[in-house]
Amino acid sequence: MKIKQLLIFFIFLFSFLEIALRIIKPDAFEFYRLQKQFHSYNDEYLVDLEPNVNIRLTHFQNVFDIHFSTNEKGYRGTKPIDNTKPQIGCIGDSVTMGFGVSDEDTFCSELDGFIDSSETSYQSINLGVDAYGPSAIERKLSEQIPTLNLKLLYYFPSNGDDIDEANFYSKMNNPFSKKIFKYQFLASKYSYLFLATKVTQEQLVYRFRETFLQPIDTAYITYHCIMDIQKDFKCPNTSILGYFKSYLSDFKRAPKSPKNQPPIFGPDECQRENEEHPIPESVYVSTKKIISLANKNNIKIVLFLAPIDIETAYCSQKGKSHKFYNYSMTLKKFLIKEKIDFIDLNEYTSLMKDEEGRINARPYYIIGDGHYTEIGNKWVLDIIKKKTMEILH
């Protein structure tokens, strides 16, 4: 009897939650669910984009509100593939795919219709998919290049590639993990409840850190700084009176800072010297494979090292470098050694200017995110366009 009751309890509970979620569509989950809807499972490179998608994606905190479409082959954008035209391909992760901007605002889509010196018009093809590392890219290119008419390929390696690679191989090298990933991917795609549970579980860890561990840390640091106890962290240059004043200032509303103010970081944000970033061997191997694949198919390939976070851009603008830049810097050494054509976009960050003409990276990045805004994509586009002119004229 008790088992029966328990069974009824859980059946009703799960059904209620699944139906309720589908009716009320909470903004936070809907954002993740829609993203899941335009992704598909792929046995070769784990994740791909679904073909023929056309959805509106609104960030749950109204950070952006965009249209996301894919064509018949699952490439970002609506234009069907036209192999009668020569093509310029862009491949990389979410930055290339254009997370947070509409189809027409990704830098790759804006290359569409590029006309070279012989008046030939090119079609641009966005092969980017979020969370792609070099190995997934190499596999996808091997599969897709024969079906396309690519003449030029822009590849955007990214800071997080080492993590993406580790995740990729943890699944590809272990059939059980791969199977689990497949089932959880499909379950979270088709069950709202499963997706909500997964997102909640991921956020719970973050929330716990933010809600409980950070305040303890702050209290610990404040106490040690006030009491001037030996410590291995830096204290703000503040007296007890300073702390008291800052306490009193809490009674007042903080003045509203105007939109797109230049970011303010601490003096230690930008390092003086770069350090090597350990890059997994598979990144180098896959990068070489991507190059040789392009060469074999007579495709000119150029790599772009992009600052995918505001901190890196900020430090680059100050003529210094951020620790997040270490990955690009290490990869850059490899590219130079291998004589691979690349452009370091970090060198162009001084072109990031706001409406008032100040050097300011703020409007170029989605707030709280590492992705480019519409204007950020334009900034990348301007540099790519110049390179494209050089190559195709």
Added chain:
Amino acid sequence: MLFNSLQFFIFIFILIPIFFQSSSKNQKRLLFYFSLYFYSCLKIVFVPLLFFSFLITHYTSLGIYSFPNKLYKKLFLYINLFINLGLLVLFKYADFLRNIEYDFFNLIGLSNEVHPESLGFILPLGISFYTFQAIAYTVDVYRQKLIPEKKFFDFSLFLLFFPQLVAGPIMRASELIHQFNEKKYWNTDRVLIGLGIITLGYFKKTIIADPIANLIQPIYSNPLHYNWISNLTALFLFTIQIYCDFSGYSDIAIGTGKILGFEIPKNFERPFLATSVTMTWRRWHISLSSWLKDYVYITLGGNRVSPLRNMFNLFLTTVIGGFWHGANWTFIIWGSINGFLNVVEKYFMDKNWDRFFDPIPKPMKILYSFLVFMMGAHFFRSDSVHSTFISYKQIFSFADGMDGEMFSLKIFVPVLVLIGYEVLEEIKILSNIKNSNVFNYLKLPLYAGVLILCFMIYTVVSSPQFYYFQF
């Protein structure tokens, strides 16, 4: 700490087992320290202010009680009122009053040219609630209806008690203090009832009020860009939002109290099913209405004065009720509209003219009360009188414009569920359903379902604050 935060879920899960394992004395201590922690999490800077108000209230009330001389009693009462109301005015109304002063002198041509800068004070959370509660305590002592608590700890627990601290209900000492002295035991039936009330509260807040707030925001920011249907729908939805937000908070407070063994009186009694504006006000924010009645209306003379003065008292009390909600002309107008309607209805009742309305079907009366409340609620939401009139203009001129994105099942299904629930409760069928076997089977998964849903939503995104926190 907000009721709609991850912190609160953990807070309550830690408190409950320790609370019921403790002795009566320790239960009080636990409630005190947990309440203090609850308030500190909101903004620690306001804790000293809170205790300053408590200290003043405690000692002036003891003074009133101890001194036989009426003059001294009055002196202590005025000190209490001056300081408590002074703090409220400083933090809540100072900027508004300075603006009025500036506008007035500007009008008569004696103005300085520079508009006064905002003092920029943050409104201490719960100040409107605990100030009224503290005043009620002192006035009750003054009126010899209450013997003040001797110990500061016992007194401050009454004001600090976390379920009602930040957004009410505004409880009276006679309702609450005696409950702290009784040892509380775990009672599964009572806990289940409390859980049911909490579930309803979270349903109202998370599933109805918060999504509505997001959807109507663009329309209230720019009513001129939207057509009349969108403006009207936004107004309807805002009325539902404000009800669900505030009554949702009250429900969570009442349910939490219930689980811990405390009886917190109902603050809302299905106000939108009332058949007159007067009845709507009697069912809306009951603890505030009864506070205003006891400490403003009666102090002004109540109905023991001439009919005209009585009408004025009623009007003024309602205006004060409106002004309590916020330092803006919009709230004064909102209070005035409702005050005027209350006076008109009272006049009709006094003359026994209300019998002419008897043949009108009840649903029509409900519709009238709701529509009147809804139209007034516009002042409640708008930032300025001007933007309220823009919106009214859009509605009444059937203006064209953009369509708002509000017409979705995600909003209207939960709203209809709530309306159905309240109607069943109003016609007294709900209790039969609640006693049925089917409901007994399903209530636990239903409560669990709603609570899990809310927990998941709060984990992923910070929910907006409760609307009444700004009061």
